[in-house]
Amino acid sequence: MSELIICEKPKVAEKVAKALSDSPVKQSYKRVPYYEIEKDNGEKTTVLSAVGHLFSLQAINKKEKRLYDLEWVPLYETDKSKKYVKNYIETIKKFSKGVDRFIHACDYDTEGTLIGYNALKYICGEKAIDNGFRMKFSALTKKDLIKSYSEAYPLKDDQSWVDSGEARHILDYLFGVNISKSMTDSVLKVTNRYVQLSAGRVQTPTLAILTEREKEIKKFVPEPYWLIKAKLQDGIIADHTKGKIFDKKEVDKILANCKGKDAVITKITNRKTKKELPYPFELGTLQSEAYAQFGFTPRKTQQIAQNLYVEGYTSYPRTSSQKLPESLGLSDILNDLSKNPKYKEKIKQLKEPLKPNEGSKTDEAHPAIHPTGTLPKDISEDYQKIYDLITYRFISLFGEVAEMESIKVELDIG
Template identity: 40%
Template sequence: MPSMLRCGSRQLRSYTLIITEKPDAANRIASALDAEGKAKKKSEQGVPFYTAKRGRDIVVVPALGHLYTVAGIKRGGRSFPVFDFRWVPRYLAERGESRIRTWIKVISKLAENADKFIDACDYDIEGSIIGYSILKYACNNKENAALRMRYSTLSKEELEKSYTEPLSSLDFALIEAGLTRHEVDWLYGINLSRALTTAVKNYSGRYATLSTGRVQGPTLKFLEIREKRIKCFVPTPYWNIKAKIKVGRRVLEAEYENNPVEIKAEAEAIIDSCQGRDGKTEKVEMKTFQQMPPFPFDLGSLQIEAYRLFRYKPIFTSRIAQHLYLAALISYPRTSSQKLPPEIGYKA
């Protein structure tokens, strides 16, 4: 990569470098921030980035999700417990991630001539870790000098506001929470998985890799408890009594006030006592109430409703929500918030 970027015929000698979480977000942010709405897409070794002009030059480069991860200092081996770890590029810890090396190299080159850094990754724990680790490791320890764009939608108005009114620093409390979670996950996973694998080998004499972790282990235990309860459940029969009642030309359905009935003979006796008889209306109540609109979806309630209505799997619903977010049609989906941000135009 040349030491100087070019924007048309101009060389970019200094610029603001904005880090985003994904390529689609980089494209939308660059287009929103460019004064003419015409950000230019460029590519280096297959890594896309965008240049824009808004008072000064801006370069927007995306990550590919997490570029860094937790790994042991000593590689290999099956001994445990292991407590020594560090954050490393993913290509050093995971197979099949060779393009991460190129991605980090390009970001590092783009950082060389930048004099201002902004983290514009998603404003949640994972997004905060992604931006922080890139600024620290790929941008030569710029995490303490960087500003933070905070937004919940990718609408032009909100992106412009989050750029002109950024947070003065990264959210280090959120970052620390995320780093701790990843590190604890690694400690649980590596040590308990090795312990299980060793136990199986010592018991059976055969080697079989078993995995568990901070979330996986308890979740499997909950599933085991639930499965045992299902298999041990003895259903109790009961009966609900309903009647179709003709009132004038209308046919109404009524329910027995003491439903359910647990004794079949009692239910049959109640039915026999009502057959062919006229009913008497003892009381009529009428109520007027205001039907309030339902709360907006958060991701969990959206996934539940999508499965109930369409049998969509949660991961499929999550992908749809992510596409809608990147198209600036909904707010950031991976949150428990049920507020509708005013920046999205809801009127058709």
């Protein structure tokens, strides 16, 4: 018996091969790496990868005025800059011959599902769908990959997810290509000039939102205002109770009344509040926090988080979940993190029972973003910042509600 495992990217294929065997044999065909595993019972497994999407939609008849009839074709036929994709398609085709079992091991999301499905269907044939299985994993650790491999389920169970991904691509094409074409034709007809215009399912509404916002900004008429502050002893700054003051005469009157006067305390208010534990990171909150802490753009944060996932340091980042199920082995992750002194210092302060604080948002595909327990080696400063952000947030989930005390002092000056 032989099987073929298709991953989404070469680095993931390497991770899968090394998880399933202590001695996979790395080889290459047409400069595309692949891994061969020979089991004790004589079964042979080949692990290779796509390189993202291998297929793209194209109109069946490009001469029609409006393009509605579409088909999937190799990406290098629609995008001349993707010539290297041909080698990956030919490699998959070569090693799919005579295979008894196919395993789809691309990312467990809509795009990853479609990438692997199209590779199996259009390169390996319908037999690959009939004899196909799906690996589901949220982290690229050896433990997670072995578990995912042993629990692979029939690929046909994902058909609704495949349909969802394909529908999105078709809608993008129908909306983008046809409306862009209509807009360009309209300008040509009116001005006798060819100006290529672009529209898109996401692009156009987003541009409309930005346009409306820009109009509001241009309509805004700035109005000057004053903030009055009192400099006191020991560097203490007191704010005037009125906040923003728009009347200059009122400002002058307040300043005149305060000049040369001492501040007299009229009231002291003590207030105790509780600060609840944070929720686990999902992609949106990770991006927001990274921007607030480091000024990283959402795109940069997502790219770093994706690469940390591929290296096996953190879990899958494109999730909307705020849940961390016990099945992840949370105690084991904390124990592994404790091998680093800076994390150990925080972890040893945690009190039993160790149960994470969770939010209400769920994602049936993946848990919240969390460290896997595998400590990173030789990563850049920016990568370390994101890893620390994820790790410290994870540790803090097992802490206690904080009690904060604030003091408000009211003064009378003049």
